[in-house]
Amino acid sequence: MEQFEIQIDQDMAGKRIDLVLAACLEDISRSYVQKLIEGNHVTVNGDFCNEKKYKTKAGDTICIEIPEPEKLEMLPEEIPLDIVYEDEDLIVVNKPAGMVVHPANGNHSGTLVNALMFHCGDHLSSINGVIRPGIVHRIDKDTSGLLMVAKTDRAHVSLSKQLAEHSITRRYIAIVYNNFKEDEGTIDAPIGRDPKNRLRNAVVHHSSSAKSAVTHYKVLERFGRYTMIEARLETGRTHQIRVHMSYIGHPLLGDELYGPAKNKVGAKRQMLHAKVLGFIHPVSGEYLEFESPLPEDMESVLQHCSLG
Secondary structure, X not given: OEEEEEEOOOOOOOOEHHHHHHHHOXXXXXXXXXXXXXXXXXXXXXXXXXXXXXXXXXXXEEEEXXXXXXXXXXXXXXXXXXXXXEOOXXXXXXXXXXXXXXXXXXXXXXXXXXXHHHHHOOOOOOOXXXXXXXXXXXXXXXXXXXXXXXXXXXXXXXXXXXXXXXXXXXXXXXXXXXXXXXXXXXXXXXXXXXOOOOOOEEEOOOOOOOEOOEEEEEEEEEOOOEEEEEEEEOOOOOOHHHHHHHXXXXXXXXXXXXXXXXXXXXXXXXXXXXXXXXXXXXXXXXXXXXXXXXXXXXXXXXXXHHOO
C-alpha cells in the first residue's frame, strides 16, 4: 500500500477534495478517488474524510492511502488512434490530452494501451509486461502529442537504449507564465520527490533519490504575462518540464499541480504539447523525425494570450 501526503496552499484552497486528489494523482481517475474517500482511505488533518465534496482549506494536511494494485485484465478497445507513422517494428501516435497512456488503479479502460491492443493485436512488444505492452516512454495524461510504441522486443530494446543515451529528439511547445529576460537557456537541476508534498516532484539538490535532469528552452513568442516556449528534453524525468519551469518562476499555464489553480485565458489543462519526436529506426538505421501540430485548445489559449 502506498501512502501520500499533501499540504493545501492558498492556490488549491476552496476546491473539492476529489478534484484536488485527482489532479495530483495523475494516473488515477476522479471516480476512483471518490471510492477511496468513501472507503476511509483519505484523512484531513488526521480525521477520516468521507465527503467527496469537502472544500479544502489552506493549511489542510491530506493523507491518502492507495491499496495494492488490482490484478488487471487487459482488454482491447476500439478507440480511434491518430497514427502518424507505422511499420512492422513500431508505431508513432499523436496522443490527445486527457488520455492515460497505460492502465492503473481507477483507469482500467480507455487508455492508449487499450486502443493499441485493438489496433495491433498481438503485435506489441512484451518487455514491459501485460499492463504496458509496447510502451517505451510515456507523456502525462493531460499532455498532448507524439509518443513512440514498440511492436517488437527488438525495437523496444533499441528505442529504450536511445532514450537512455539521450539521443532521441524530443521537443515540446509550452505556454508558461511571465516574461523571460533571455531568449534561451538551460535548466540543469536534479528532480526527486517533493519533501513538502509527496504527490508531486521538485528540484531536490540533496537527496539520494533525486536524478539528474536537463531541459533546454527557447522563447518563441512573448505575450506580456505569458510566453510560448520550445523545450527540448535531454533527460526524461517524470513531470520534468513542468517541474523545471516552475522552479525558474515560469510555471505552465493551466498546471494546477505546479502553478496557479486558476487562469483567465481558458486553459483547462497544462499547456504542454509533445510536438517533435525523432529517433533512429531500430531496423533500418534511418533517422526518422515527426511533427505534430498544436491542438485546438492550445491554439485557442494562444489567441486569448495575444489579446492580453
